[in-house]
Amino acid sequence: MKRFVMPILVIALLALVLIGCDQDMRSSIVGFLDPLGNNVYIDSGMAPTNTANAAAASNQVAGLGTGESKGTLTDGKIDSSVFGVEVTVGETENTSFLAPQSEEDQEKLKNELGEALNSPSQKEQLKEDMKKPASDEQKAAAKGTVGAFNTVLASIKTESGGDKLDFLDNLKLPEIKDEDELTQGDMLMLQLMTDMVKNTVDTLTELSEGGDLKKFDGANLTQEGINKVMGIVDDALFAAQMAEELSGASSIDFTGSLDLSSLLENIGGKGRNRIQARDDGDDFDFEEVIPTLLGLSKEITAMMGAELRNGEVIINQQKYRTFMAMMKSYRSSLEYAFGFGFDAQQMKKYRFANREHLDLSSLIKYLLAVIATEHEGYIKYYNKDKADSEKVSSRKLIEEFLDENQVFVTGDLDDDDYDDFELAPIENVETIYKDVVDYLKDRDGEGLGETIKNTLLGINAFAGGDMLAELLEQFDLKEIFSGEEDGEGD
Known part of the structure; x- marks a missing residue:
C-alpha cells in the first residue's frame, strides 16, 4: 500500500x-x-535600497502584454522579426501574445527586480504586488503566448536543421485554463521565459556562420562564444530565482x-x-x-x-x-x-x-x-x-x-x-x-x-x-x- x-x-x-x-x-x-x-541577500548585509525599485518593477510588469509590449498574429503567423524565425501558429482565438522585450527593457526590469530583492521590505512589497490580478488584456496575451510557445520552439529547432538545439525542449510554460486567475507574477514569469527564447535565438544566430542557425556549431565555440551562451544561462538562473521567490520556497x-x-x-x-x-x-x-x-x-x-x-x-x-x-x-x-x-x-x-x-x-x-x-x-x-x-x-x-x-x-x-x-x-x-x-x-x-x-x-x-x-x-x-x-x- x-x-x-x-x-x-x-x-x-x-x-x-x-x-x-x-x-x-x-x-x-x-x-x-x-x-x-x-537568504543570500539578508545574510550578505546589503544596505536596503529605496522603495522605488519594487514600485518601478511592479509598474513595468503591469504593462507587460499591453499596448506596444504585446505582439499580434498576422494571418496566423508571427513575423520573423519577433523571435528571429517565422512562426506559423494557425487559427487561434488568442491572436495577441507577449512580445520579447528590448535588451534595454530586459536589463531595466532585471535591475529593478534585483534591487528590490536586496531589501527585505522591498521584497515583501514586490511579492505582494505580484499577487495582484492580471488585466483582461494581459490575460489574453498570456493565453496566446502559452498557446504559441511550443510552436515557436519547434520552428526554431526546424530552422536549425536538426537536434542541435534539443535543449530548447527544457523550456515549458504552465498550461493556462479559462478559469485560472492569472496574476502579475504569472505575467512576469511568462515574460522572462519569452525573453529567454529570443535571447537564445539572437545569440546562437550571432555565433552561427553567416547568421545561419543550420551552421551553428556548439562544439567549436571560442571562449568569447562560450561566454555569450553563458549569458543565456544567467538569464535562466534569474528566472529560476524569481520563481523561487514568488513561490515562497x-x-x-x-x-x-x-x-x-x-x-x-x-x-x-x-x-x-x-x-x-x-x-x-x-x-x-x-x-x-x-x-x-x-x-x-x-x-x-x-x-x-x-x-x-x-x-x-x-x-x-x-x-x-x-x-x-x-x-x-x-x-x-x-x-x-x-x-x-x-x-x-x-x-x-x-x-x-x-x-x-x-x-x-x-x-x-x-x-x-x-x-x-x-x-x-x-x-x-x-x-x-x-x-x-x-x-x-x-x-x-x-x-x-x-x-x-x-x-x-x-x-x-x-x-x-x-x-x-x-x-x-x-x-x-x-x-x-x-x-x-x-x-x-x-x-x-x-x-x-x-x-x-x-x-x-x-x-x-x-x-x-x-x-x-x-x-x-x-x-x-x-x-x-x-x-x-x-x-x-x-
Whole structure:
C-alpha cells in the first residue's frame, strides 16, 4: 500500500530517494550543509535600497502584454522579426501574445527586480504586488503566448536543421485554463521565459556562420562564444530565482530544518537497496523518515495553499495554481540553464551575475519541483481518455491525503508517537496510482532521468559541493521504483 501513497507526497521531499551514500560521506555532507539555506541577500548585509525599485518593477510588469509590449498574429503567423524565425501558429482565438522585450527593457526590469530583492521590505512589497490580478488584456496575451510557445520552439529547432538545439525542449510554460486567475507574477514569469527564447535565438544566430542557425556549431565555440551562451544561462538562473521567490520556497530553510543525515540513512538509490537487504527485502520503513519530513512539511504545505479550517484541510485553488506555476517555471529554468552541456569547469570560469542564490539547498528545491510537476503530469496521464466523471484532480488528491494525515499540515507529532505513526491511505489510491511505474518508464525514455541528473550536477557545480558530485553521478531514475512491479501490495 505504501508505494501507492508515496506519489501523493509532493510535500514529503521523497525526491531524495534519488541519492544515498556511505556513513562517513553522509556525516561530511551534513556538516557542510549546516550553514546553508538562508537568504543570500539578508545574510550578505546589503544596505536596503529605496522603495522605488519594487514600485518601478511592479509598474513595468503591469504593462507587460499591453499596448506596444504585446505582439499580434498576422494571418496566423508571427513575423520573423519577433523571435528571429517565422512562426506559423494557425487559427487561434488568442491572436495577441507577449512580445520579447528590448535588451534595454530586459536589463531595466532585471535591475529593478534585483534591487528590490536586496531589501527585505522591498521584497515583501514586490511579492505582494505580484499577487495582484492580471488585466483582461494581459490575460489574453498570456493565453496566446502559452498557446504559441511550443510552436515557436519547434520552428526554431526546424530552422536549425536538426537536434542541435534539443535543449530548447527544457523550456515549458504552465498550461493556462479559462478559469485560472492569472496574476502579475504569472505575467512576469511568462515574460522572462519569452525573453529567454529570443535571447537564445539572437545569440546562437550571432555565433552561427553567416547568421545561419543550420551552421551553428556548439562544439567549436571560442571562449568569447562560450561566454555569450553563458549569458543565456544567467538569464535562466534569474528566472529560476524569481520563481523561487514568488513561490515562497526561498523563505524555507530547507537545509537547516532537514535532518539530511537521517534522510540519507534511510532512503536513496543504493541506500534503498541497503535497507532492503537489512529488512530481508521489505520496502523501506517510511516511519523512519517521519521526523525529517515533519521538519519541513508544515511550511511546504502552507506554500501549496493548505490550511486547517474547522478541523478539515483545505487547499486554496488559487494558491495551489500559483505554487504549481512557479514550480514549473523554477524547474524549467534550471533545466534550461544546465541543458547546454557545459561542464563544471566551464561553468566556474564564467562570472555569473545570478549564481549567488544557488546553494546546496537548491538541490532539494529542484527535486521538490520535479516531484510536484511529475505528480501533476501523472494525473494528466491517468485522466487521459477517461470520462469527465472518472477524472481526478491532483489538488483534490493531495487535499484528501493531507486531510487524512493532518500532521503534515500542523507539524504536530510527539516524539513518542513516531514509532506508531502510520499513513492513512485515501480511497482508490491503488487504482489511481497503479500505472505510475509505466509513466516513469515512459518519461525516462523521453530523457527525464538524464535531464534530472544533469540539472543536479549543474546546481552542485555552482554550489561548490564537490563531495556530492560522485554521488550525483550515480543517479538513476530507474532505481526509484525498482522492484515495485513485483511487490505484493503491502
